[in-house]
Amino acid sequence: MTDNRDDLKAEAQQFGLTHLNDHQLAQLAKAKAAAQRMIDGIPRDLHAYDEPAHVYRASEETSS
Numbered sequence: 001m002t003d004n005r006d007d008l009k010a011e012a013q014q015f016g017l018t019h020l021n022d023h024q025l026a027q028l029a030k031a032k033a034a035a036q037r038m039i040d041g042i043p044r045d046l047h048a049y050d051e052p053a054h055v056y057r058a059s060e061e062t063s064s
Helices: 002-014 022-040
Strands: none
Touching (some): 002 022
């Protein structure tokens, strides 16, 4: 656990988080794990045409 904690602390320092206490480091570790789970859940085989178009068309009533 010490290596993991030291690695996390070093990584936090790279981002300017130099004064984190143990509770904040634990929160950072949880957040990092949650972010990694979200990243791992993103399908890698998606193409641009798999994205919904998100097209909005105003009715003729609103354009006058």
